[in-house]
Amino acid sequence: MTSNKHKIGNYRFRILALLMFATTINYFDRSIIGVMAPTLEKMFNWSNTDYANIMISFKVAYALGMLYMGGIIDKLGAKKGYTLSIAIWSVFGMCHALVRPGFSVIGFAAARFGLGFGEAGNFPAAVKTVGEWFPKKERAFATGIFNAATSFGAIAAPFVVGAIVSVDGENWQIPFLITGALSSIWVLLWWRIYEKPEKHPKLSKEELAYIQSDSEIKEESEEKLPWRRVAQTRETWAFAVAKITDAVWWFYLFWGAKFLADSFGVDIKSIAIPFFVIYALADVGSVFGGYISGFFMNKGWTVNKARKVTLLFCALIILPVCFVAITDSKWVAICLIGLGAAGHQAWSANIFTLVSDVMPKKATASVVGIGGMVGAVAGILADALLGSVLDQAGNTGYFYAFLIAGSSYLIILGVVHLMMPKMTPLDGNLQHIEKAQ
Numbered sequence: 001m002t003s004n005k006h007k008i009g010n011y012r013f014r015i016l017a018l019l020m021f022a023t024t025i026n027y028f029d030r031s032i033i034g035v036m037a038p039t040l041e042k043m044f045n046w047s048n049t050d051y052a053n054i055m056i057s058f059k060v061a062y063a064l065g066m067l068y069m070g071g072i073i074d075k076l077g078a079k080k081g082y083t084l085s086i087a088i089w090s091v092f093g094m095c096h097a098l099v100r101p102g103f104s105v106i107g108f109a110a111a112r113f114g115l116g117f118g119e120a121g122n123f124p125a126a127v128k129t130v131g132e133w134f135p136k137k138e139r140a141f142a143t144g145i146f147n148a149a150t151s152f153g154a155i156a157a158p159f160v161v162g163a164i165v166s167v168d169g170e171n172w173q174i175p176f177l178i179t180g181a182l183s184s185i186w187v188l189l190w191w192r193i194y195e196k197p198e199k200h201p202k203l204s205k206e207e208l209a210y211i212q213s214d215s216e217i218k219e220e221s222e223e224k225l226p227w228r229r230v231a232q233t234r235e236t237w238a239f240a241v242a243k244i245t246d247a248v249w250w251f252y253l254f255w256g257a258k259f260l261a262d263s264f265g266v267d268i269k270s271i272a273i274p275f276f277v278i279y280a281l282a283d284v285g286s287v288f289g290g291y292i293s294g295f296f297m298n299k300g301w302t303v304n305k306a307r308k309v310t311l312l313f314c315a316l317i318i319l320p321v322c323f324v325a326i327t328d329s330k331w332v333a334i335c336l337i338g339l340g341a342a343g344h345q346a347w348s349a350n351i352f353t354l355v356s357d358v359m360p361k362k363a364t365a366s367v368v369g370i371g372g373m374v375g376a377v378a379g380i381l382a383d384a385l386l387g388s389v390l391d392q393a394g395n396t397g398y399f400y401a402f403l404i405a406g407s408s409y410l411i412i413l414g415v416v417h418l419m420m421p422k423m424t425p426l427d428g429n430l431q432h433i434e435k436a437q
Contacts, residue, residue: 070369
């Protein structure tokens, strides 16, 4: 067995390491404002509605970016498309540091808009790359690995912010500037290492054969699929329904520090450990969730059964999040949020893989983009509602937010199953292949 693995090679894991690096930068950049939210709120005299509007600006751009960046990445390919995405988000991330108090809401909203548009390209490009570089039986695990890097970025943000920014907000601009240097390093590595497997000079024939070993289509035509054709498939919208749960993840990411500050007095200097607990648990969930469906497939389960049983398990472990807002214990609340974050990341690792399970590789970024757009719209509606409720009814709003966060996954899984009961893959012309999954 060891000899066979050695002959196969492992160059694909170098590509996976770059996906992890990019995703870490992506989430470090987007998490900074959530960590500093209680401090910035006091510095700039924001209401909950002001903060919600800034978050909505990010998500509006993210929704638009998901539609356009997914199509652009399918058109340009992962190498050029990913580079364009990270260049856009890095520039606008650094633009946050230019905002001045006189136009803080408008300034942050504008910077978040550009950041959201650029960051929308990360997951379409990463999922497309995994679909190109990994066989189906490894895709959920590979997705879980790079998706775990979202937590690396979210964990790093409070430690970096806590070390640099004072409680009164001094040096708040510096964390926004850090990602520019990190992104430059990533682009250099990406252009040096990445190429499609079929064209990569350093990839062995054995590893290429292994990557393509369980694909119904060994080589796809170069003909591009129009966005409107991709959007007409039921499989695209089943994935989009599953992505509604993005609103829950963004609630943890952008409102988590505010909830802990409002409910338990956690400030910018003491938020690092709670965030470490939450996102360390999320990392475990991402990797385990990606591993377990592959484990089931190696036991002989169909792709359909393995993915959906794993998603059911995820939905069940998320349920206790419903009780976060009614506990008087800070650490019970933190652990419950961490459990929900772990379940969500396990869920995400598998729903991203649904796309490459059923769609041709040349359409994966577009489908991920459409789903991401739907998730962003759900997040926009959630932000607008939560900001308004918190301003009018105080912390009572958090009770309803956590209730919805905990219960929504089971309902959504039922809808996904009704829309895609057998997970029959589509060929390069978006026609069903006879072999059911």
